[in-house]
Amino acid sequence: MTTKVIKNGTVVTADRTWKADVLIEGETIRQIGTDLKGDTYIDATDAYVIPGGIDPHTHLEMPFMGTTAAETFETGTWAAACGGTTMVVDFCLPGADGSIKNAINEWHRKSTPQICSDIGYHMAITGWNESVFNEMKDAVDMGVNSFKHFMAYKGALMIEDDEMFASFKRCAELGALPMVHAENGDLVAEMQQKYFDQGITGPEGHAYSRPPEFEGEAANRAICIADAAGVPLYIVHVSCEQAHEAIRRARQKGMRVYGEPLVQFLTLDESEYFNKDWDHAARRVMSPPFRSRDHQDSLWAGLQAGSLQVVATDHAAFNTEQKRAGRNDFRIIPNGSNGLEERLAVLWTHGVETGRLTMNEFVAVTSSNVAKILNIYPKKGALVEGADADIVVWDPKITKTISASNHHSILDYNVFEGFEVKAQPRYTLSRGEVIWAWGQNSQPQPGRGRFVPRPAFPSAHQALSKWKALTAPKMIRRDPLNIPAGI
Ligand SMILES: NC(=O)NCCC(=O)O
Ligand SMILES: [Zn+2]
Numbered sequence: 001m002t003t004k005v006i007k008n009g010t011v012v013t014a015d016r017t018w019k020a021d022v023l024i025e026g027e028t029i030r031q032i033g034t035d036l037k038g039d040t041y042i043d044a045t046d047a048y049v050i051p052g053g054i055d056p057h058t059h060l061e062m063p064f065m066g067t068t069a070a071e072t073f074e075t076g077t078w079a080a081a082c083g084g085t086t087m088v089v090d091f092c093l094p095g096a097d098g099s100i101k102n103a104i105n106e107w108h109r110k111s112t113p114q115i116c117s118d119i120g121y122h123m124a125i126t127g128w129n130e131s132v133f134n135e136m137k138d139a140v141d142m143g144v145n146s147f148k149h150f151m152a153y154k155g156a157l158m159i160e161d162d163e164m165f166a167s168f169k170r171c172a173e174l175g176a177l178p179m180v181h182a183e184n185g186d187l188v189a190e191m192q193q194k195y196f197d198q199g200i201t202g203p204e205g206h207a208y209s210r211p212p213e214f215e216g217e218a219a220n221r222a223i224c225i226a227d228a229a230g231v232p233l234y235i236v237h238v239s240c241e242q243a244h245e246a247i248r249r250a251r252q253k254g255m256r257v258y259g260e261p262l263v264q265f266l267t268l269d270e271s272e273y274f275n276k277d278w279d280h281a282a283r284r285v286m287s288p289p290f291r292s293r294d295h296q297d298s299l300w301a302g303l304q305a306g307s308l309q310v311v312a313t314d315h316a317a318f319n320t321e322q323k324r325a326g327r328n329d330f331r332i333i334p335n336g337s338n339g340l341e342e343r344l345a346v347l348w349t350h351g352v353e354t355g356r357l358t359m360n361e362f363v364a365v366t367s368s369n370v371a372k373i374l375n376i377y378p379k380k381g382a383l384v385e386g387a388d389a390d391i392v393v394w395d396p397k398i399t400k401t402i403s404a405s406n407h408h409s410i411l412d413y414n415v416f417e418g419f420e421v422k423a424q425p426r427y428t429l430s431r432g433e434v435i436w437a438w439g440q441n442s443q444p445q446p447g448r449g450r451f452v453p454r455p456a457f458p459s460a461h462q463a464l465s466k467w468k469a470l471t472a473p474k475m476i477r478r479d480p481l482n483i484p485a486g487i
């Protein structure tokens with residue numbers, strides 16, 4: 001088997017930083033040490049060697065709001081590689097028949113011939129009945145160990161509390177992880193109607209109708225339901241202090257609740273929706289919406305303190321023409337924005353370069369933490385012997401101005417247009433193969449990526465159920481002589 005050595009770099013992992021070479025044999029890291037020899041060499045002089053990014057939240061080719069997300073599995077994973085991300089975890093939605101198994105097979109059918117790097121799936125639970133109950137086990141057997149519940153999108157994907165409780169209990173039995181989109185969907189629908197009736201038909205109506213209080217309320221509710229079901233919880237796209245506060249409080253009480261802010265929420269704010277250019281504002285319509293600077297500060301603080309663990313993108317890319325479906329009604333603008341290619345560079349520039357994050361924290365929140373949470377560590381998200389050689393040679397000297405004119409996404413705009421970023425991948429390796437070199441134009445082979453099954457992971461659940469059993473309400477046995485006689 002041929003070997004490669006990444007030479008003269010500084011290895012940065014979630015817990016340490018040191019000068020070392022990395023020896024790769026085939027698809028796997030074989031050794032990390034000094035003066036290593038191989039058949040070929042990759043130069044990492046003056047660069048950092050980090051685990052490939054894992055974006056745990058994408059919607060490639062997602063059928064949603066009457067259209068389909070424009071970013072394909074091929075363009076999405078290619079754009080990801082150019083930005084230093086070597087694995088995405090995409091959300092699988094049930095089709096018209098409601099079957100989970102069929103949905104996963106449909107995702108395989110679409111993604112397998114296209115993906116340039118590795119992929120996993122989360123499954124969405126959008127309703128509740130016996131076959132959903134049964135098929136959740138099939139999903140786990142098929143390597144999908146996490147289930148998303150939408151508390152918003154009333155009349156479409158939204159699920160009720162009793163259904164969520166039933167699904168969370170099923171997750172507890174299966175050793176799977178429930179996830180939530182936390183927004184109070186009933187109140188959002190009411191507010192949307194209210195502002196629309198007042199004549200607020202533009203994208204600003206989207207932001208007004210989804211205040212942070214609605215997100216905080218739903219986050220608290222989901223945490224309460226998870227606690228009652230005895231299961232850990234992962235809250236996706238955390239955008240505000242109210243939701244962060246709920247997570248912080250739960251964690252302080254010993255609950256295993258994880259929070260995922262998006263790179264967009266850390267760097268873009270609500271003023272985008274007040275832009276006079278309708279297209280500009282509509283392109284940034286996503287749920288939850290961008291918030292004020294105070295909320296951004298809270299999210300950064302959460303990453304620093306460890307109360308938030310993961311930075312994702314929720315990459316759901318709809319072209320300008322698709323967004324224009326909502327030209328007369330903000331409620332019809334397809335929800336979603338881009339970030340898959342930009343996540344690492346924007347987070348580095350606004351996090352590490354400003355001193356908000358250490359390099360090790362950067363690695364933790366872009367790959368290692370989520371690999372642990374999703375049970376694929378250390379195969380992914382780690383630089384250790386035996387791990388997949390998903391590696392980025394991260395060059396802190398390559399600067400770039402982000403633009404739709406130079407990005408690799410299929411999208412005809414970029415929400416980070418004009419951002420100056422201060423680092424880029426010099427090389428991106430996926431299982432030992434260089435799939436991106438700075439300045440390269442050729443795309444890696446579509447279909448070379450693989451589905452990464454994620455087994456159930458009962459350890460947090462077992463700990464939780466032991467503790468629940470120990471602290472459960474118990475009947476007190478009393479001597480009848482100590483019970484007052486009735487009349
Ligand atoms: N977030 C968003 O606006 N679109 C994608 C679907 C979702 O994650 O809610
Ligand atoms: Zn969502």
Ligand SMILES: [Zn+2]
Pocket residue numbers: 057058059091314316
């Ligand atoms: Zn999403």
